[in-house]
Amino acid sequence: MTRRLFVFGLLALILTAVESAFLGAMGLTEVGLSLALGVLLLVATRATDIEGAAVAALVGYGWDVFSGAPMGLSVGPAVGVFVLARMLSQAVEVKGGLEIAILGFVGAFLHGLACLGLLFISGSMGELLFWPALRGLMSHSLAAAVVVVPVFAFTRWLDRLLGEDRNESEAWLS
Amino acid sequence: MLSILRRYRELLVVMALIALPILLFLAGKTEPGERGTVDRAVLTVFSPIQKGVFWVVDGAQDIWFNYVYLVGLKEENIELRRESMRLMGEVGQWEEVSRENERLRRLLGFKDRIDKDAVAAPVIALGTRPALSRSIRLGKGSRDGIAPKDPVLTPEGVVGRVVAVGSGWADVMLIVDPNSAVPTVTSRARTRATVRGTGKIGAAVLEHASRTDDLEEGDLLVTSGTGGIFPKGLPLGHVTSLERRPYGMFQRATVVPVVDLSRLEEVIVLTRGADEEEGLTRGVLR
Numbered sequence: 479m480t481r482r483l484f485v486f487g488l489l490a491l492i493l494t495a496v497e498s499a500f501l502g503a504m505g506l507t508e509v510g511l512s513l514a515l516g517v518l519l520l521v522a523t524r525a526t527d528i529e530g531a532a533v534a535a536l537v538g539y540g541w542d543v544f545s546g547a548p549m550g551l552s553v554g555p556a557v558g559v560f561v562l563a564r565m566l567s568q569a570v571e572v573k574g575g576l577e578i579a580i581l582g583f584v585g586a587f588l589h590g591l592a593c594l595g596l597l598f599i600s601g602s603m604g605e606l607l608f609w610p611a612l613r614g615l616m617s618h619s620l621a622a623a624v625v626v627v628p629v630f631a632f633t634r635w636l637d638r639l640l641g642e643d644r645n646e647s648e649a650w651l652s
Numbered sequence: 653m654l655s656i657l658r659r660y661r662e663l664l665v666v667m668a669l670i671a672l673p674i675l676l677f678l679a680g681k682t683e684p685g686e687r688g689t690v691d692r693a694v695l696t697v698f699s700p701i702q703k704g705v706f707w708v709v710d711g712a713q714d715i716w717f718n719y720v721y722l723v724g725l726k727e728e729n730i731e732l733r734r735e736s737m738r739l740m741g742e743v744g745q746w747e748e749v750s751r752e753n754e755r756l757r758r759l760l761g762f763k764d765r766i767d768k769d770a771v772a773a774p775v776i777a778l779g780t781r782p783a784l785s786r787s788i789r790l791g792k793g794s795r796d797g798i799a800p801k802d803p804v805l806t807p808e809g810v811v812g813r814v815v816a817v818g819s820g821w822a823d824v825m826l827i828v829d830p831n832s833a834v835p836t837v838t839s840r841a842r843t844r845a846t847v848r849g850t851g852k853i854g855a856a857v858l859e860h861a862s863r864t865d866d867l868e869e870g871d872l873l874v875t876s877g878t879g880g881i882f883p884k885g886l887p888l889g890h891v892t893s894l895e896r897r898p899y900g901m902f903q904r905a906t907v908v909p910v911v912d913l914s915r916l917e918e919v920i921v922l923t924r925g926a927d928e929e930e931g932l933t934r935g936v937l938r
Contacts, residue, residue: 491694491698492698492701494780495698495701495702495705495777496701496702496705497780498702498777498778498779498780498789499701499702499703499704499705499706499709499776499777500705500706500709501777501778501780502702502706502775502776502777502778502788502789503705503706503709503710503713504709504713505914505915506778507778507782507853507913507914508782508853508914509782510779510780510781510782510783511780512780526662527662527663527665527666528661528662528665528666531665531666531669532669534669535669535673538673541780541781543687543691543694543695544695544698544777544779544780545779545780545781545784545785545787546779546781546785546786546787546815546823546825546829547779547781547784547785548677548680548785548831549677549680549687549688549691550673550674550676550677550680551677551784552781553669553673553674554669554670554671554672554673554674554677555674557666557669557670557673558670561666561670590781590783590784593781593784594783594784596674596677596678597784597830599678600677600678610850610851610852611783611784611830611851612783614782614783614851615783618781618782618783
């Protein structure tokens with residue numbers, strides 16, 4: 479659709495692939511980093527609605543395809559997190575590292591919670607397993623809050639490089 | 653109508669992107685870990701990146717633990733430190749080679765004991781959502797003979813089963829994944845039960861063991877050979893925290909896997925043979 483959508487979608491997939499290999503090489507079995515969350519938050523603050531939602535859907539797709547989770551699980555919640563982050567960023571100024579980290583924590587937690595809820599509703603996860611998974615989600619969200627800041631900064635830098643494409647995409651949408 | 657659609661186009665697209673995947677997921681009948689053509693293509697495209705990152709990070713760790721880390725430990729005597737560092741570096745490298753050699757020899761020995769075709773494969777990546785699923789990615793795939801549903805083992809016991817395959821990679825659902833269920837028997841009393849994953853890397857739970865079944869803490873659970881995935885007699889885990897309540901039909905217990913699933917480096921994949929194509933249970937241990 480636009481160059482930015484392609485670049486950020488590709489970036490999200492690359493980050494998730496890299497994360498998967500990094501965790502494997504380090505033997506980090508208990509944490510996920512959700513590197514691509516930084517991309518999702520950036521498009522929530524910068525991109526147009528359709529463009530951002532499409533990138534968010536790609537982020538969710540990447541999480542599914544590289545995690546071994548059932549396909550389709552993460553896409554809807556990822557777009558949901560995009561919508562929440564977008565509404566929040568329009569209400570308050572999201573600029574500094576701390577705000578991004580908090581947004582990252584909340585985003586990762588809500589996304590994971592929505593996925594757990596979907597697994598629970600679909601019967602893929604029994605009641606016994608819900609609470610341990612919820613505890614795991616806390617550590618996952620904390621890790622995501624730490625790594626989301628540099629990823630967000632990198633994506634913002636990339637967004638500036640692609641700045642000239644903004645007019646093109648906005649023209650397409652209007 | 654068209655003007656309304658045009659007016660709320662952005663909202664409709666965003667809502668569709670939220671609702672459609674959720675509806676498809678809830679209505680979907682796909683097996684956990686199952687991947688379509690597009691998904692497999694994406695994974696195949698990104699597989700070299702994953703192998704590259706794994707190689708770089710793993711190599712950096714080797715350099716750190718065999719060289720850089722040792723430098724920091726020896727500050728008292730420069731000459732001694734240099735000499736010691738050189739020797740320790742060599743020893744460290746030899747130890748690593750020795751450990752790798754030992755692991756590979758055990759894998760080879762294990763392969764010889766299996767009456768089936770087997771492929772040794774490196775673990776190149778982990779699932780990125782440990783709170784939701786437990787999987788690993790192997791650096792070998794269909795061109796090495798690996799196919800979906802192939803059992804994955806180490807010399808210690810069962811690791812999981814292959815759920816998706818590309819030409820140079822394979823995704824493995826670990827036995828501790830919440831969607832994993834393996835039919836087992838105890839090696840002592842031959843009591844049948846199912847081991848289901850909990851999502852925790854070091855624990856699964858025992859299901860369908862009735863209250864009257866002969867179960868004891870410490871019992872070794874081995875694969876029963878039913879279910880058509882795993883050969884009979886492979887060690888899977890030990891029974892712990894056995895709970896026999898005064899009510900209910902079943903006993904509850906935690907199962908600790910015999911394989912340390914958090915430290916997998918190489919695994920064995922039992923590939924399909926002629927008997928598998930006929931729908932029979934795979935080969936047994938000699």
